[in-house]
Amino acid sequence: MPKIIELPKIQDPRGSLSFFEYPSQLPFEIKRTYWIYDVPGGEVRGGHAFKTQNEFIVALSGSFDLFLFDGSKEIKFSLNRSYYGLYVPNMFWRRMENFSTNSLALIVSDREYDESDYVRDFDDFKQLKNV
Numbered sequence: 001m002p003k004i005i006e007l008p009k010i011q012d013p014r015g016s017l018s019f020f021e022y023p024s025q026l027p028f029e030i031k032r033t034y035w036i037y038d039v040p041g042g043e044v045r046g047g048h049a050f051k052t053q054n055e056f057i058v059a060l061s062g063s064f065d066l067f068l069f070d071g072s073k074e075i076k077f078s079l080n081r082s083y084y085g086l087y088v089p090n091m092f093w094r095r096m097e098n099f100s101t102n103s104l105a106l107i108v109s110d111r112e113y114d115e116s117d118y119v120r121d122f123d124d125f126k127q128l129k130n131v
Helices: 122-128
Strands: 003-006 009-012 015-018 032-037 045-050 055-061 064-069 074-079 084-088 093-097 104-109
Touching: 055 074, 064 084, 074 084
Parallel strands: none
Antiparallel strands: 003 084, 009 015, 032 104, 045 093, 055 084, 055 104, 064 074, 064 093
8 A cells, every 4th residue: 555654854953864775664675766857837747557666756855746546546645845755556546746846756666667567548547457
């Protein structure tokens, strides 16, 4: 199931530092990292699911909402702190909305890029989920 993971937050007068690593915080080893930025106002990102890939998503700067659909219900997560991340297991339809100005989304994955792992059609997703 998707879940918010609180990351270590080390504070001192010079600023704060947070991190994640496997297996202390992440439930998988990292194979790929990418980030989303410069999203124009009102744009939506995502709109797909992964057959096998699992991800961990952090709002490094700014904020955005992440909507996850499991085939029966949709859950909204608001990411707006760099010391919280969202674990997103495979076979959840996801979309990202409401990006604040200068937001930066960091995504790490347990798989290398593989276009065949994407489910980009919502009806195909529902069929795979037997909905």
